[in-house]
Amino acid sequence: MESVFERVEPGARRAHKRHIMSCALACFDEQGLEATTIDTIRQRADSSIGSIYHHFRNKEGLVAALYFAALDDQQACMAPAMEGAATPREAVVALIHAYLKWVTEQALLARFMFRARAAVAGGPFNEGLKARNKARYGALLEWLEKGVKAGEIRALPRETYASLLIGQAENYCRAWLSGRVKGDPTSHIDVFAEAAWRSVAVTP
Amino acid sequence: MESVFERVEPGARRAHKRHIMSCALACFDEQGLEATTIDTIRQRADSSIGSIYHHFRNKEGLVAALYFAALDDQQACMAPAMEGAATPREAVVALIHAYLKWVTEQALLARFMFRARAAVAGGPFNEGLKARNKARYGALLEWLEKGVKAGEIRALPRETYASLLIGQAENYCRAWLSGRVKGDPTSHIDVFAEAAWRSVAVTP
DNA sequence: GAAGTTCTAGAATATTGTTCTAGAAAAGTA
DNA sequence: TACTTTTCTAGAACAATATTCTAGAACTTC
Structure with missing residues (x-):
């Protein structure tokens, strides 16, 4: 920590x-x-x-400092995972794996992020948040572009890809962090990686 | 309203x-x-x-009253949608359709729910929340059981189904309600219904 | 129409976030 | 080292805000 x-x-x-x-x-x-x-x-x-x-500066600033520290750590752990991928499928699987591993290992920070997000997004730190979110999915969108051209990934509305890929895993992580389900995220790592791939692949 | x-x-x-x-x-x-x-x-x-x-009673109670009113309305709009389904696929599609329609029509309530959830779950109203959540996915899990026996739906860990089905749609709704994406949820209704089905189906 | 209950009202109180001033510790500079 | 400047610590004073409390109005019930 x-x-x-x-x-x-x-x-x-x-x-x-x-x-x-x-x-x-x-x-x-x-x-x-x-x-x-x-x-x-x-x-x-x-x-x-x-x-x-x-x-x-104030309580909100303390929350924001923690939030951005968590966001940066998550980013730092996830970015390299995708760089080693050779195919679109590998990139998607690596993304989900890295995400689920980070949440499981940094449960405290992950839980805080979900709780604090609304507060940070509503306050004066919103700009910093937007900037980091853009950088976050940059590499991923490149992989998707390639995949679409290669006929491996379905051409879908751009703004839906992020949700299609990470939505299921994120939803499960929220449930786990708030005690609604028992198995930690990594225990279903292949289920979520597979589902993400099926959601966007031409031939799953 | x-x-x-x-x-x-x-x-x-x-x-x-x-x-x-x-x-x-x-x-x-x-x-x-x-x-x-x-x-x-x-x-x-x-x-x-x-x-x-x-x-x-207090501010927290006011928030909880609004939260449960929203939850009940959502429930009331979604429950009947699934009852008319004849096959597991229809049930899944109906679920996603009903959810996306409700969020789009009741954007104010939906946004409030996402923001207030942590506060309600953390406070003394947690029990009421748990009770409703159980009822919420009851009908759905029945459909899944049938689907698994009929060989149409993959046998996956029980606790992952809810996330697999609703996770992507929910993630997109959050993004829309906070202004990160432009198209309202119903404009991608088939994308999310199809993705949910692919995630759990044996032969998509 | 009388008794009991629910509801409205706002002053008084308590809690809690924030500001302010003073001084200690550390860093820079000659 | 001695002096200056900056950063940091400390907590009392202040301000904003949630909550309690008491009194009376409005409505229900019998």
């Missing part, structure tokens, strides 16, 4: 900032976003109000 | 309660859950603090 924050806030100097993020994440996970107060975080981190506000 | 609340809170007696719900929904949609204050709702509904707290 610390390692995730060290990517975004490196150096011994920022150890305390990372510590606050760590404690805040734990509080948010245990009590929910609204229910955790700044003072709860202050106590847990053995810090001070001034320190928290200095580093994060 | 009023008609939706009349199902849950019927009668002329409760007109004011419904009016508060209506105004609260509009406030939540325009400013987000956290940003709208009780006083904002009071002003918009031309009501009083006491009245709001009398009807809904």
